[in-house]
Amino acid sequence: MTETSPQEFINALPFARALGMRLDSIGGGRAEISMAWDARFVGDPATGVIHGGAVSALMDTCGGAAVMSYPGALTTATIDLRIDYMRAATPGQRITARAECYHVTRRVAFVRATAHDEDSDNPVATATGAFTFDRKEST
Amino acid sequence: MSRPEPVQQVKHRRDLALKTLVDAVPYAGFLGIVFERHGDELTAVLPYDDKLIGNPVLPALHGGVIASFLEVAAIIELSWAMLWDELESGRLRPEEMAANLPRLPKTIDFTVDYLRTGLPRDGYARARVNRSGRRYASVHVEAWQDNRARLFAQATGHFLMPQRADG
Numbered sequence: 001m002t003e004t005s006p007q008e009f010i011n012a013l014p015f016a017r018a019l020g021m022r023l024d025s026i027g028g029g030r031a032e033i034s035m036a037w038d039a040r041f042v043g044d045p046a047t048g049v050i051h052g053g054a055v056s057a058l059m060d061t062c063g064g065a066a067v068m069s070y071p072g073a074l075t076t077a078t079i080d081l082r083i084d085y086m087r088a089a090t091p092g093q094r095i096t097a098r099a100e101c102y103h104v105t106r107r108v109a110f111v112r113a114t115a116h117d118e119d120s121d122n123p124v125a126t127a128t129g130a131f132t133f134d135r136k137e138s139t
Numbered sequence: 140m141s142r143p144e145p146v147q148q149v150k151h152r153r154d155l156a157l158k159t160l161v162d163a164v165p166y167a168g169f170l171g172i173v174f175e176r177h178g179d180e181l182t183a184v185l186p187y188d189d190k191l192i193g194n195p196v197l198p199a200l201h202g203g204v205i206a207s208f209l210e211v212a213a214i215i216e217l218s219w220a221m222l223w224d225e226l227e228s229g230r231l232r233p234e235e236m237a238a239n240l241p242r243l244p245k246t247i248d249f250t251v252d253y254l255r256t257g258l259p260r261d262g263y264a265r266a267r268v269n270r271s272g273r274r275y276a277s278v279h280v281e282a283w284q285d286n287r288a289r290l291f292a293q294a295t296g297h298f299l300m301p302q303r304a305d306g
Binding site for chain 2: 012014015016017018019039040041043044045052054056057058059060061064077078079081082083084085
């Protein structure tokens with residue numbers, strides 16, 4: 001199995017590409033990933049607000065990227081993810097997720113994340129999740 | 140006693156209402172999600188597509204696709220349950236729905252439990268409204284691929300109900 005750098009990690013995900021995700025920063029168990037507003041991702045046509053599922057996908061990808069950037073990480077998968085939706089994201093604005101892998105055990109990584117639109121003081125959503133954590137063999 | 144409504148008329152009314160509800164959600168169309176209906180029971184179907192992959196090595200469906208599929212299934216089920224009585228009583232006419240779409244429930248929180256790898260094939264989901272009050276609702280969703288008893292994901296979500304004219 002070949003090693004995958006975090007940058008390649010996001011570029012290699014077809015669904016992250018389909019949603020137009022951009023890796024803004026990564027390293028040391030933290031990641032920032034953003035996506036532009038797109039009419040195809042709208043959940044409620046009456047308001048033009050992006051579907052919660054698209055925000056979930058952004059949070060999940062960002063959480064996974066944060067885990068992959070934690071020292072020693074080899075692979076990861078989501079065990080569970082809870083998203084709290086604080087408010088509707090403003091239509092037309094870019095959504096940015098920031099995730100932090102704040103604790104790892106031998107096999108589990110714990111992640112928290114927030115997402116905001118262009119008003120970075122008021123989060124659109126927050127998330128907490130547990131991810132599998134497979135380490136590189138330390139030989 | 141009046142004669143029962145002809146079966147084709149009943150099916151047409153229900154199918155048109157469901158189609159109008161689902162077609163109004165662009166993100167459901169983007170993912171390719173469709174709904175099958177038996178009476179009032181809905182099954183969400185996610186036909187496989189290459190763009191839905193998250194891990195190309197395995198390959199496996201993206202966790203975000205799975206979360207999205209479950210949330211779409213939950214919101215459509217909840218909206219369908221909310222509209223059913225109005226639709227059946229004739230107070231809501233499906234022909235008029237497209238021009239005057241019902242407001243959808245808003246997600247308060249959504250928790251997804253990833254039980255197994257999502258395989259590169261079709262997925263199915265069924266949602267159950269466990270509690271639906273005037274303001275809040277709790278919905279559970281189960282998703283499977285080949286075997287109904289082997290779930291690959293499940294989720295629970297809470298929703299804020301839209302205020303309906305008839306209260």
